[in-house]
Amino acid sequence: MSQSIDAHSAGAAAAAPAGGLLALNNVEVIYDDVILVLRGLSLFVPDGEIVALLGSNGAGKSTTLKAVSGLLPSERGAVTDGSVTFAGTDITTMDAPDRVREGMSLCMEGRHVFEHLTIAENLTAGAYTQKNTADDLDLVYEFFPKLADMRNRVAGYLSGGEQQMLAIGRALMARPKLLMLDEPSLGLAPLLVQEIFGYIKRLNQEQGLTVLVVEQNARRALEVADRGYIMEQGRIVLEGSAAELRENPDVKEFYLGLGEEGGRKSYRDVKHYRRRKRWL
Template identity: 50%
Template sequence: MTSPLLHVSAVETFYGNIQALKGVNLEVNRGEIVSLIGANGAGKSTLMMTICGSPQARAGAIVFEGHNITRMPMHEIARLRIAQSPEGRRIFPGMTVIENLQMGASLDNLKFFKQDVEKVFAMFPRLKERQAQRGGTLSGGEQQMLSIGRALMARPKLLLLDEPSLGLAPLVVKGIFEAIKKLNEEEGLTVFLVEQNAFGALKLSDRGYVMVNGRVTMSGSGKDLLANPEVRAAYLEGGHHL
């Protein structure tokens, strides 16, 4: 059996003396969309940031494509072609759309820059229309498209998406989820998605994990988790806790 692209094993992460992740185990196989759902403050974003190297895990191991990246600095992890669209988008507001995309491009792949920009514009035509506009003047949905587009410029083997639907109108969310699905189906891109929008995330995903208070408490196919009464009660019917 082939080994997973990303393997997280017994990971513990702390902020000072406060333990945010408590022995997290999960894996993402090549070509999958895997989602991590849970209430606000469950530790989802902390796991995403720990995979990227800031903060670093205090215990456990994170292995990507056979490389143990647990103690690697962020820039070395990025060089392995793990790209993140972080929570809150974090684009460069004073830079134009095209300049933001340049910031995401990998130095190793600059020869593909024009081709990669065209690919991002084909996926998000709105960005093409706005390419000379400063990032800070875009709508929330456009900024999210730009954040994902910037991550794609690194030609990632693994795309980490942290709350891509946060604060966006349902129609915009639908468009972004459709773009993620298309990337996965047409390019075979592997996606690890952290979402509070449990329904949208699980519907999109091959598999999912549920996180509660820094621990993974449940896992299964997207379909099975959508049908699970505990998941439905906690995340799909207005509740917040398992």
């Protein structure tokens, strides 16, 4: 049964089962020395699984990915308490480029491809930590044959879906152990969203790639994920297997739009809802 993170002891993430790739243990993040965004967040990403991190706007999902990938200092943010562990190594204070070398790749929200470069040049740029890239290019073109057909096209002329494929492909060029995706469905039509998540599932199943995906499209994310976490106000309020979360009545009402009154809601819009009081 899905359960509140508060039901666990403070050291839950540290006591995560063997085989874990990523663990955040009671992480606190502050911006500009005053703005508290993450409030003792703990989560665990097992090796070889897809984990979905869900939540409303402003819950702290993107900040969580920046804490993991080492990008907080560029935005005047810092991990001020807790720890981030990757493959058994404490990386809490490690520089972002070193985290890439350790095996992390992040696809940021909005894709951020190099618009003036070709597809092939974008992919090559993603392999700056690697020496031999031919096999990696072959792998990306195998998974994304559309990119192979357009390899000499300038990235700025690609559609949103094609740019998302390119962003994922570029991240794969670093040969990651962990692929992190921030809102991969953002701005895409439903059929393209289905296609992108199909690629994510294939990479996990065929390449054994571990994936941490941040999404507001909870329905699609929970279809491909093995397990999930739900964030509100900078901390985890629910966690469980994807199947458990899909059947949880709170998740159905607030994230899948299957509540009694219909329509998707946000906790920000329901100040005295009894389940919210129980969670927060």
